Amino acid sequence: MATFQLASASVTVSAKNMVSFEGLKPNTMKFSSLGSLKPGALTHRSFKGLVVKAATVVAPKYTAIKPLGDRVLVKIKEAEQKTEGGILLPTTAQSKPQGGEVVAVGEGKTVGKTKLESSVKTGAKVIYSKYAGTEVEFNGSNHLILKEDDIVGILETDDIKDLKPLNERVLIKVAEAEEKTAGGLLLTEASKEKPSIGTVIAVGPGSLDEEGNIKPLSVAPGNTVLYSKYAGNDFKGNDGTNYIALRVSEVMAVLA
Numbered sequence: 001m002a003t004f005q006l007a008s009a010s011v012t013v014s015a016k017n018m019v020s021f022e023g024l025k026p027n028t029m030k031f032s033s034l035g036s037l038k039p040g041a042l043t044h045r046s047f048k049g050l051v052v053k054a055a056t057v058v059a060p061k062y063t064a065i066k067p068l069g070d071r072v073l074v075k076i077k078e079a080e081q082k083t084e085g086g087i088l089l090p091t092t093a094q095s096k097p098q099g100g101e102v103v104a105v106g107e108g109k110t111v112g113k114t115k116l117e118s119s120v121k122t123g124a125k126v127i128y129s130k131y132a133g134t135e136v137e138f139n140g141s142n143h144l145i146l147k148e149d150d151i152v153g154i155l156e157t158d159d160i161k162d163l164k165p166l167n168e169r170v171l172i173k174v175a176e177a178e179e180k181t182a183g184g185l186l187l188t189e190a191s192k193e194k195p196s197i198g199t200v201i202a203v204g205p206g207s208l209d210e211e212g213n214i215k216p217l218s219v220a221p222g223n224t225v226l227y228s229k230y231a232g233n234d235f236k237g238n239d240g241t242n243y244i245a246l247r248v249s250e251v252m253a254v255l256a
Helices: none
Strands: 002-006 009-013 071-076 099-105 109-111 114-116 125-128 134-138 141-147 151-155 163-165 169-174 197-203 224-227 233-236 242-247 251-255
Touching (some): 099 141, 163 169
Antiparallel strands (some): 125 151, 134 141, 151 163, 169 197, 197 224, 224 251, 233 242
16 A cells, blocks of 8 residues: 655555556555655646557567558558747657558458459558557557558658549649638637638549449549538648648539
């Protein structure tokens, strides 16, 4: 048992029923050197050693990972450490990467009687859905095993505007938010309505039917479309332009 003195109140902490975490066995916790603690004395540094990792760690004895079926292995791009202006970002402010390099692909999938090979190749730079796949730590780097369908597109340059969508996905340049109301009142950033209208920049080859044949999409580059407000994955181009990549089923109408 360990007893902490917090604002004249006695608090007893026991690890008797604690679940094990990577070698931390259920046992009685002893803090003989902590003494009396004051409010605010404990920070995140106090528990630096107690970290629960989300990624599965692959032991060094394994030298390769071979994805099965229509899965691919992607080496995750490292998060940006600084802003474009050179300001160092704290870990909590670094956005989760959504891109990386394909390092291995599965043998593909079978649709109907048709055997389909993977549409991505080793070495391709890809963008994937934000919460897709299973993260693994392999050879000292973070990787992601995910299905090919979770890959949004292939990034042929360093700018998202050049994204090549896969399957039934489309890339849309988002229309700018209205600066004023219909009555002429200037809107603040917080009160601006998130746009759900944009111009189609690029489209994927299409969706697959039950026989494995490609069915062309119902929208084309240049179309102005109305899409579901909270669908897809948002991106920002090198020039600050907003883009969104989503499935064609999330496009509700073509505006004429």
